[in-house]
Amino acid sequence: xQYQAILNQIENExxxxxxxxxxxxxxxxxxxxxxxxxxxxxxxxxxxxxxxGNHQERFSIQSxxxxxxxxxxxxxxxxxxxxxVDVEPSGDxxxxxxxxxxxxxxxxxxxxxxxxxxxxxxxxxxxxxxxKEFLAFIHKITDNNSIEINSKVYESxxxxxxxxxxxxxxxxxxxxxxNKIEDVLDFYIYQCAIEMSCKELSTAxxxxxxxxxxxxxxxxVLSPQKVKRINxxxxxxxxxxxxxxxxxxVGLPGKSGVGGGIAAIHPEQYAVxxxxxxxxxxxxxxLGMYALERLTSLTGLSIF
Ligand code: GLU
Numbered sequence: 001x002q003y004q005a006i007l008n009q010i011e012n013e014x015x016x017x018x019x020x021x022x023x024x025x026x027x028x029x030x031x032x033x034x035x036x037x038x039x040x041x042x043x044x045x046x047x048x049x050x051x052x053g054n055h056q057e058r059f060s061i062q063s064x065x066x067x068x069x070x071x072x073x074x075x076x077x078x079x080x081x082x083x084x085v086d087v088e089p090s091g092d093x094x095x096x097x098x099x100x101x102x103x104x105x106x107x108x109x110x111x112x113x114x115x116x117x118x119x120x121x122x123x124x125x126x127x128x129x130x131x132k133e134f135l136a137f138i139h140k141i142t143d144n145n146s147i148e149i150n151s152k153v154y155e156s157x158x159x160x161x162x163x164x165x166x167x168x169x170x171x172x173x174x175x176x177x178x179n180k181i182e183d184v185l186d187f188y189i190y191q192c193a194i195e196m197s198c199k200e201l202s203t204a205x206x207x208x209x210x211x212x213x214x215x216x217x218x219x220x221v222l223s224p225q226k227v228k229r230i231n232x233x234x235x236x237x238x239x240x241x242x243x244x245x246x247x248x249x250v251g252l253p254g255k256s257g258v259g260g261g262i263a264a265i266h267p268e269q270y271a272v273x274x275x276x277x278x279x280x281x282x283x284x285x286x287l288g289m290y291a292l293e294r295l296t297s298l299t300g301l302s303i304f
Contacts, residue, residue, distance in 0.1 A: 037277055043272070051198070089243050097170060100174075112237070131187060143203070147200060169181060249289065249293045
């Protein structure tokens with residue numbers, strides 16, 4: 001497959017497209033990012049790396065971190081985790097409170113904020129030093145110890161986290177949060193503030209394309225059965241209330257974040273990451289979705 005030629009064609013098509021979406025501004029620090037940033041990195045299991053744009057520039061991974069948090073939690077706990085968070089699409093915005101009220105504090109899935117807050121609570125209960133161990137996990141799957149949080153983004157979100165605090169309070173009232181609300185909120189915001197480049201995210205997501213093994217050295221990170229489950233949740237819940245549209249247009253499991261990143265995988269083929277900050281009304285990167293749609297169309301390969 002002529003992957004580099006396909007990426008070049010996508011880049012060429014994008015020069016003629018103007019994003020109509022807006023860069024996320026509810027976390028003030030994110031609003032400072034230029035809407036013109038664009039990068040894409042494709043890491044193929046059999047044929048290596050292809051890229052366009054500034055694929056080594058780091059950006060705020062935001063909700064893409066929810067996949068790593070779930071992975072870490074699933075690597076240290078069993079099925080009891082899924083008694084506290086379900087695996088159904090929400091059909092509601094990522095920070096919605098309404099379902100939680102009538103579903104007794106059990107979030108629909110681990111990739112909406114409520115679900116990720118429960119996963120954070122589980123990790124705090126299980127880990128000795130959650131922040132350090134979470135970052136160490138990302139260092140391990142990327143073989144890159146320089147990945148860090150952006151402390152300005154972290155501080156910025158801390159000042160505007162009323163809604164996530166409301167989700168936590170509601171879940172705590174139903175008995176689904178064990179630790180102190182401020183501790184869970186702090187750890188969750190820390191995860192969202194991690195910065196990675198498209199290249200680094202593609203390396204990290206390779207474990208989901210490669211049946212739970214690191215490509216670099218074949219080390220097992222997660223069992224194939226657990227990877228199957230995470231990929232299934234990415235497919236059905238990875239794009240807020242637009243997971244159906246993403247499956248329809250792109251046809252790959254993946255996860256987006258309000259920093260404008262999307263990481264996706266084709267099982268046993270590749271991991272791919274795109275970054276373009278303007279978001280569509282559902283909160284997904286507008287040009288990122290377009291680029292991935294063109295990738296699966298031009299290659300004629302998706303999981304469907
Ligand atoms: N830190 C963001 C929040 O909780 C993450 C949202 C996202 O990327 O979906 O609002």
